[in-house]
Amino acid sequence: MKRNEEGTSVSDKNNQSRAKRVLVVTAVSAEREAVMRGLKGASHVDVLVAGVGPVAAAASTAAALARTEYDLVVSAGIGGGFAGRAEVGTLVVAEEIICADLGAETEEGFCGLDELGFGTARFRVEKGLVLRVTEAVRAAGLPVTAGPVLTVSTVTGTASTAARLAARVPGAAAEGMEGFGVATAARNRGIPVLEIRAISNVVGPRDRSAWRIDEALEKLAATISVLQEVIL
Numbered sequence: 297m298k299r300n301e302e303g304t305s306v307s308d309k310n311n312q313s314r315a316k317r318v319l320v321v322t323a324v325s326a327e328r329e330a331v332m333r334g335l336k337g338a339s340h341v342d343v344l345v346a347g348v349g350p351v352a353a354a355a356s357t358a359a360a361l362a363r364t365e366y367d368l369v370v371s372a373g374i375g376g377g378f379a380g381r382a383e384v385g386t387l388v389v390a391e392e393i394i395c396a397d398l399g400a401e402t403e404e405g406f407c408g409l410d411e412l413g414f415g416t417a418r419f420r421v422e423k424g425l426v427l428r429v430t431e432a433v434r435a436a437g438l439p440v441t442a443g444p445v446l447t448v449s450t451v452t453g454t455a456s457t458a459a460r461l462a463a464r465v466p467g468a469a470a471e472g473m474e475g476f477g478v479a480t481a482a483r484n485r486g487i488p489v490l491e492i493r494a495i496s497n498v499v500g501p502r503d504r505s506a507w508r509i510d511e512a513l514e515k516l517a518a519t520i521s522v523l524q525e526v527i528l
């Protein structure tokens with residue numbers, strides 16, 4: 297398969313081929329169990345519990361990619377949805393995977409790694425992949441949206457932080473803690489990456505009573521089941 301300017305393999309418009317060997321990376325075992333429920337025994341898909349946060353995700357994903365050759369990596373889990381962009385129960389497909397707190401604090405505000413000239417804190421996901429996934433999930437009757445997904449090391453817990461992140465990344469749809477770590481490990485080997493988040497809570501003031509983790513996990517399982525028909 298030819299590679300695009302992002303260095304990842306792409307399917308040409310006539311070759312909607314499915315991945316031959318897929319690594320799905322979750323943070324915790326409850327997410328892995330949801331993915332396994334959706335997979336219904338697909339033998340070419342491995343599901344890794346990498347741990348919570350970008351560092352654990354990157355290290356665990358890199359170790360798995362060093363052991364086995366994959367042609368697609370998926371960061372999958374629950375996430376927070378930005379108000380007005382992704383409500384609780386929605387599935388978010390990342391168009392960009394952005395490490396939202398990788399950079400420097402300045403008097404003028406946050407300065408990202410890209411602006412500092414020390415590399416990149418954001419990966420674009422192959423457009424064709426985003427479109428195929430989003431359309432398939434929507435066709436299955438599941439609420440879905442595509443947009444930037446932020447990776448943070450500290451879960452947002454106030455309205456002011458949520459507003460600041462939403463202003464800094466126009467269109468930000470969801471927040472998680474692992475996507476950029478998974479994407480870094482995949483990109484280092486030129487492997488296409490996808491991030492999907494089933495929304496369990498609203499990004500903002502901490503309200504654990506408002507979490508809908510079980511509902512989000514069921515949406516994750518249903519989404520994986522759809523993906524198995526399209527790309528997995």
Ligand SMILES: O=C(O)c1cccc(C(=O)CC[C@H]2O[C@@H](n3cnc4c(=O)[nH]cnc43)[C@H](O)[C@@H]2O)c1
Nearest residue numbers: 323348373374375376451452471472473474499502
């Ligand atoms: O204690 C809290 O206020 C709190 C609020 C939301 C999430 C957490 C977690 O510790 C979950 C971390 C775990 O789940 C993913 N996740 C789910 N919701 C979010 C979120 O709003 N922001 C970031 N990550 C979220 C995350 O990928 C982790 O794997 C605690």
